[in-house]
Amino acid sequence: MQSSNLKISNASFRKVIDAGDYFIGVVLKGETFRILDLKGNQAADTLFFNAHNASERYSAMDTMREQANVYLTTGTKLRSNLNNVMLEITADICGRHDTLGGACSTESNTVRYDLEKRCMHSCRDSWMLAIAEHPEYGITKRDIGHNINFFMNVPVTEDGGLTFADGISGAGKYVELVAHMDTIVLISNCPQLNNPCNGFNPTPIEFIVWAE
Amino acid sequence: MSEIIRSIDYTTHIPSGSHWSLRVRRGTIMRLTDTAGLGNVGMLFYNPENLLERYNAPDTLKCQHTFKLTQGNCLYSDMGRIFASIVEDSFGWHDTVMGNSHAEHIEERWGKRDYQNDRNQWMQNGYDAFLVELAKYGLNGKDIASNLNWFSQVVTDQNGGLILAQDNKAPGQTVTLRFEMDTLVLLHTCPHPLNTAEIYPRESIQIELGTAHDIQEDDYCMNFREENLRGFKNNQLYHLGLIA
Numbered sequence: 001m002q003s004s005n006l007k008i009s010n011a012s013f014r015k016v017i018d019a020g021d022y023f024i025g026v027v028l029k030g031e032t033f034r035i036l037d038l039k040g041n042q043a044a045d046t047l048f049f050n051a052h053n054a055s056e057r058y059s060a061m062d063t064m065r066e067q068a069n070v071y072l073t074t075g076t077k078l079r080s081n082l083n084n085v086m087l088e089i090t091a092d093i094c095g096r097h098d099t100l101g102g103a104c105s106t107e108s109n110t111v112r113y114d115l116e117k118r119c120m121h122s123c124r125d126s127w128m129l130a131i132a133e134h135p136e137y138g139i140t141k142r143d144i145g146h147n148i149n150f151f152m153n154v155p156v157t158e159d160g161g162l163t164f165a166d167g168i169s170g171a172g173k174y175v176e177l178v179a180h181m182d183t184i185v186l187i188s189n190c191p192q193l194n195n196p197c198n199g200f201n202p203t204p205i206e207f208i209v210w211a212e
Numbered sequence: 213m214s215e216i217i218r219s220i221d222y223t224t225h226i227p228s229g230s231h232w233s234l235r236v237r238r239g240t241i242m243r244l245t246d247t248a249g250l251g252n253v254g255m256l257f258y259n260p261e262n263l264l265e266r267y268n269a270p271d272t273l274k275c276q277h278t279f280k281l282t283q284g285n286c287l288y289s290d291m292g293r294i295f296a297s298i299v300e301d302s303f304g305w306h307d308t309v310m311g312n313s314h315a316e317h318i319e320e321r322w323g324k325r326d327y328q329n330d331r332n333q334w335m336q337n338g339y340d341a342f343l344v345e346l347a348k349y350g351l352n353g354k355d356i357a358s359n360l361n362w363f364s365q366v367v368t369d370q371n372g373g374l375i376l377a378q379d380n381k382a383p384g385q386t387v388t389l390r391f392e393m394d395t396l397v398l399l400h401t402c403p404h405p406l407n408t409a410e411i412y413p414r415e416s417i418q419i420e421l422g423t424a425h426d427i428q429e430d431d432y433c434m435n436f437r438e439e440n441l442r443g444f445k446n447n448q449l450y451h452l453g454l455i456a
């Protein structure tokens with residue numbers, strides 16, 4: 001656990017992202033941003049892209065392999081698919097974030113929950129809408145990789161199981177990252193209604209940036 | 213031959229440090245054998261009719277509530293469909309999260325990849341091996357998702373630390389896949405990225421290809437979890453109008 005010294009009053013940008021909405025924007029090299037879990041037990045399904053070349057993107061496997069750990073917390077360097085460091089987690093009062101569980105989608109919801117749940121809102125659909133509405137970023141479906149679930153707790157058991165544990169986040173918990181390159185941030189604030197991890201009640205988060 | 217395998221029609225050996233790709237048809241059996249017990253097979257799947265549909269490791273793991281892959285598990289695309297089922301497995305725990313070795317990993321452990329001196333004994337890395345195969349289909353590095361690493365067991369400690377286990381490596385281990393839809397298969401036989409062996413492994417992998425029997429109602433993989441029953445339903449929808 002590492003708390004932050006940054007003051008909200010000094011922030012250069014603030015935006016509340018309601019549950020089920022997406023956020024897309026650029027954070028410049030050297031800037032720090034915070035993702036704040038306003039009401040607790042929310043999941044922020046997040047992708048990062050090199051702002052100058054969207055085909056370079058956050059890579060879960062490169063990040064896990066290089067740090068030899070499945071969980072993300074303070075000190076974790078987030079790697080791209082070219083194995084470059086994109087961002088670093090500089091503060092975290094939640095303790096652990098997941099990058100193994102991926103994002104909910106229309107299609108995986110049919111498998112996970114019920115064939116007839118395909119029409120429910122999902123994170124991958126939110127990303128698809130975001131990249132369709134914002135062609136200026138140059139992101140296509142080909143560039144969508146495996147994401148980070150900030151505030152999610154997905155422990156691996158000794159015998160190789162994967163458990164979706166109760167959230168360890170709470171109202172007011174946050175994670176902070178510093179950008180090592182100009183980075184596009186694409187967040188789906190998860191609308192998942194089939195999973196007890198958010199108490200079946202998706203809630204808003206806030207995205208806060210401090211200029212260098 | 214068995215209730216699952218109708219025939220084995222083709223056998224080949226892929227030396228360590230190599231790469232290959234093949235479009236396999238639905239109903240194909242692929243049996244991999246780690247002949248010397250020192251191997252690793254990296255593998256990626258794409259839908260040949262829509263290359264944007266790819267193997268998705270997180271969806272595969274979370275819908276089956278598992279971190280390891282073994283007999284009974286199905287291998288899912290990002291579209292909720294099953295590329296292949298693991299119908300037989302003597303190894304027990306295969307990795308799908310650690311990705312590939314890069315040139316810098318190989319150089320750090322075993323020295324520089326050097327065709328001038330080593331010819332086909334050069335030390336290829338998994339990432340470059342996939343890049344070569346991807347390019348043959350108009351794909352590139354942005355199309356690389358988390359790959360499968362057959363014959364590599366990666367375990368976690370209590371803090372989430374990742375370790376490549378060596379306990380269950382033995383000569384002759386096999387894993388058999390049955391393809392549930394037409395699939396473009398890319399594979400390499402480069403060492404697992406966490407491999408710290410003293411010398412770059414050189415032993416080959418045997419690959420057998422054949423045909424599967426029709427799937428029965430009591431099929432092990434289909435009934436392994438409720439989720440897999442629904443995954444097979446999604447495949448059924450995809451194949452609607454085709455004769456099985």
